[in-house]
Amino acid sequence: MLYKAPLATLRAEEHEMNDEGRSAAIAVPSTPERSANERAILNMLRQDGPTPAAEIARRMGLSAQSASVITRKLEAEGLVLRGSPVRGKIGKPSTPIQLDPAGAFAIGLRIGRRRSDLILIDLEGRVLGQKTATYAYPTPASCLDLARAGLAEFKQMLSADQHERIAGIGIGMPFDLWNWLDLLGAPRAEMQAWHDFPAQDAFAEATGLPAFVGNDGSLACHGEHLFGGARHLPDFGYIFVGAFLGGGIVLDGRLYLGAGGNAGALASLPVPGADGRMTQMLEVASIHQLERRLEARMPGNGQRLLQQPAWAGFDDLEATWIEETARQLASATVTLVAVLDLPSVVIDGSFPAEVRQKLIARVETLVAQVDTRGIRRPQIVSGTLGITACALGAGYRPIVARYLVE
Numbered sequence: 001m002l003y004k005a006p007l008a009t010l011r012a013e014e015h016e017m018n019d020e021g022r023s024a025a026i027a028v029p030s031t032p033e034r035s036a037n038e039r040a041i042l043n044m045l046r047q048d049g050p051t052p053a054a055e056i057a058r059r060m061g062l063s064a065q066s067a068s069v070i071t072r073k074l075e076a077e078g079l080v081l082r083g084s085p086v087r088g089k090i091g092k093p094s095t096p097i098q099l100d101p102a103g104a105f106a107i108g109l110r111i112g113r114r115r116s117d118l119i120l121i122d123l124e125g126r127v128l129g130q131k132t133a134t135y136a137y138p139t140p141a142s143c144l145d146l147a148r149a150g151l152a153e154f155k156q157m158l159s160a161d162q163h164e165r166i167a168g169i170g171i172g173m174p175f176d177l178w179n180w181l182d183l184l185g186a187p188r189a190e191m192q193a194w195h196d197f198p199a200q201d202a203f204a205e206a207t208g209l210p211a212f213v214g215n216d217g218s219l220a221c222h223g224e225h226l227f228g229g230a231r232h233l234p235d236f237g238y239i240f241v242g243a244f245l246g247g248g249i250v251l252d253g254r255l256y257l258g259a260g261g262n263a264g265a266l267a268s269l270p271v272p273g274a275d276g277r278m279t280q281m282l283e284v285a286s287i288h289q290l291e292r293r294l295e296a297r298m299p300g301n302g303q304r305l306l307q308q309p310a311w312a313g314f315d316d317l318e319a320t321w322i323e324e325t326a327r328q329l330a331s332a333t334v335t336l337v338a339v340l341d342l343p344s345v346v347i348d349g350s351f352p353a354e355v356r357q358k359l360i361a362r363v364e365t366l367v368a369q370v371d372t373r374g375i376r377r378p379q380i381v382s383g384t385l386g387i388t389a390c391a392l393g394a395g396y397r398p399i400v401a402r403y404l405v406e
Contacts, residue, residue: 034403037062037070042079042099043404046124050083050096071097078165079103079123079403099123104403105158105166107151107209108395110216110387111143111173112350113243113288114303118150119391120157123399125227127388129154134307138177139190140197144206151207168210168398171203172219172390174244175262212397215261216390220348221248222255223393229384230346236381237336239266239329240389241349241359243291245282247332249340266332285328287350290321310352322359329359330366337378348383356382 041056051059057067074080080103083096104123110116116138120129131150135142147169155163177194204211221238224230230238230250238248247264249256256263267282274284282288287306294302294314305311311318333345347360364380385392 035070036405037066038074039403039405041067041070042074045080045097045099046404050098052086052094052096054094056097077103101126102162103165104399105162106395106398107147107154107166107169107207108391108393109143109147109169109171109203110219110390110394111138111171112216112387112390113138113174116143116146117387117391118146119388119395120150120154121392121395121399123403125392125396127392129157134303137190140193140199140202143173144202147203148206151209166209167402168212169203169207170212170214170219170394170397171199172214172216172394173199174216174246210398210401212394212401214394214397215246215257215265217246217264217266218248218255218257218261219393219397220246220385220390221250221264221346221393223389223391223396224346224348224383224385225250225255225393226396227385227392228346228348228389229381230344233344233346233381235342236344236346237333237340237342237378238264238346238383239332239348240383241285241287241325241329241347241351242387243288243350244286249336249342251340269332269335271328271331281328281332285325289324290317293317293321306351308352311355318355322355322362326359326362326366329363330370333363333367333378333380334370334372334375337372338375341375342378343376344379344381346381346383348386348389350387353386356386 037060040060044056044059045051053067053071054064056062056071057064060067062070071080075082075097078100080097081100083098085095101122101124105128106121108119108121115132115134118131119127121127131146131153133142133146151169178191199213200211203213217238217240220240224238225233230236233250234253236250238250240246245267247266249264267280267286269281270278271281271284273279291302291306294305294317297314297317298305305313329347336342336345347356347363349356349359360380360382367377367380383389
């Protein structure tokens with residue numbers, strides 16, 4: 001089967017700034033042009049690893065000479081490496097070609113409700129450096145400061161020549177942050193700064209790099225699809241339980257954003273609250289709810305307790321929270337399948353691995369008990385990246401835009 005080189009790149013995902021001053025989807029600045037065949041070969045090597053030149057030509061539907069010209073050009077640009085020849089039983093030895101991890105770098109920033117994470121990644125998506133900031137609530141100024149300071153630190157890890165290989169900075173952030181004042185406990189004036197904040201331009205100016213901005217849930221889904229437990233799943237829904245709730249959707253191997261960039265925005269799903277009145281799912285299924293209960297019991301310690309490598313000291317509250325959250329996730333899982341006919345739903349969150357294991361086990365039990373006549377019960381898959389997923393997904397956007405295809 002030939003590997004088809006897509007002619008369209010990320011332009012299909014561009015959206016203009018809407019009338020509220022925020023990106024309607026993933027904002028994509030212009031990037032240097034690269035031929036479709038070059039992008040497709042790099043993409044194939046990213047997905048499949050070292051591949052002999054003859055196999056590249058066969059799968060791309062190219063002549064051996066054309067494939068050789070392209071791969072040698074990519075090698076001269078420092079984007080691919082030639083491995084040691086592998087001798088078969090007959091014929092000439094084959095030389096595998098692979099991505100050069102140092103061929104490109106990028107910065108990924110996840111802006112969360114309680115912390116932000118900045119990472120430096122290479123062409124293969126390996127995390128080379130990380131810088132984290134915690135706070136009571138995020139502000140544009142503090143996030144820009146983190147990006148500037150982190151980039152300066154990361155550059156010290158790279159050579160001067162490698163500085164030129166930083167493709168850009170990707171930012172994953174909750175849309176409409178100013179609408180969450182009551183849940184963040186933040187001053188209105190501080191949070192209103194997000195309303196008219198030109199994120200793409202501001203981060204580009206602060207770092208001197210092309211900036212790519214997208215919804216945090218969608219980009220966490222993207223990171224899990226590229227590098228995590230969903231790497232080989234072509235169609236799935238994604239649920240991330242963080243300070244609030246987020247999600248994403250992948251269809252036919254491609255991140256689906258929707259017209260406004262909020263596809264998979266599970267936090268906004270209407271559900272019955274404890275008093276029977278309809279509310280949003282984030283009000284009954286998020287780590288924020290557990291933090292509230294911890295604060296009521298141990299004032300001033302909620303955030304600290306939840307940032308432990310292993311949750312301890314509040315087993316009863318944890319058990320109640322897992323049960324309540326699992327019920328909401330089970331409902332959201334069946335909803336995703338009923339609407340999009342997805343075979344799999346990936347669940348992850350910013351909690352310890354053992355908490356994720358308990359939560360997923362309970363979701364699986366509850367989904368098995370749901371009346372699913374008319375649809376196929378989905379496979380529940382554990383995410384593997386946790387809180388790093390969003391920064392990875394965001395950080396890889398500049399690399400995709402410059403060198404790869406979706």
